[in-house]
Amino acid sequence: MRILVVEDEDALADVISIKLGTQKYEVDTCFNGEDGLYNALTNVYDLIILDIMLPKVNGLEILKEIKEHDISAKVIMLTAKSELEDKLKGFDLGADDYVTKPFHIEELIARVNAQLRGIGKVKDILEYSDLSLNIRTSILTCKNTNETINIPYREFLLLEYFIKNKEQIISKEQIYDKVWGLESDYESNNLEAYLSFLRKKIKIIGSKVNIKAVRNLGYKMEG
Numbered sequence: 001m002r003i004l005v006v007e008d009e010d011a012l013a014d015v016i017s018i019k020l021g022t023q024k025y026e027v028d029t030c031f032n033g034e035d036g037l038y039n040a041l042t043n044v045y046d047l048i049i050l051d052i053m054l055p056k057v058n059g060l061e062i063l064k065e066i067k068e069h070d071i072s073a074k075v076i077m078l079t080a081k082s083e084l085e086d087k088l089k090g091f092d093l094g095a096d097d098y099v100t101k102p103f104h105i106e107e108l109i110a111r112v113n114a115q116l117r118g119i120g121k122v123k124d125i126l127e128y129s130d131l132s133l134n135i136r137t138s139i140l141t142c143k144n145t146n147e148t149i150n151i152p153y154r155e156f157l158l159l160e161y162f163i164k165n166k167e168q169i170i171s172k173e174q175i176y177d178k179v180w181g182l183e184s185d186y187e188s189n190n191l192e193a194y195l196s197f198l199r200k201k202i203k204i205i206g207s208k209v210n211i212k213a214v215r216n217l218g219y220k221m222e223g
């Protein structure tokens with residue numbers, strides 16, 4: 001699941017993004033309204049966390065644009081205590097929820113989870129062939145052997161992406177985009193190494209699933 005965070009306070013934006021990342025969400029972060037609006041309109045997100053007071057384009061203007069473009073992402077607004085009027089305007093414009101600053105990060109996470117659960121998008125288990133991946137705990141189970149193994153963050157993102165696109169050829173570019181996203185630095189990401197770690201873990205628990213290299217095209221999960 002993909003979330004866009006639009007917040008101009010760098011430190012707060014980072015805390016939110018990192019915390020959401022540990023919850024297995026894919027996160028893009030924008031530090032001003034213009035970038036936020038551009039991303040909201042050009043990418044597909046399940047949820048957008050939107051600060052109201054933003055440089056260039058404010059949160060309410062972004063919200064209005066999102067709704068006018070029929071973007072279906074859930075929207076949680078971040079507001080200061082003094083912005084009651086803005087808060088009400090936000091609901092008028094179709095915001096799904098709001099959190100008043102200062103807030104505990106856990107509260108925001110709970111509200112994000114609640115919004116995504118509400119639309120049935122939070123699914124705890126992803127399955128393919130004899131594999132079962134718990135996205136809350138990062139535990140991968142082979143249903144035939146009942147063996148389990150913990151999957152570290154980067155490999156988890158890889159595996160999740162492969163399961164969601166099972167039996168399809170996925171290009172390296174698509175993987176970089178999904179797994180490394182905006183922090184993408186092609187040279188330094190050793191995709192082959194991560195894939196090899198992941199293949200080993202799948203093998204260790206006795207699964208028949210394999211991630212095959214498809215010459216010149218990319219990779220494909222089969223099992």
Ligand code: CA
Pocket residue numbers: 007008009051052053054
């Ligand atoms: Ca702000």
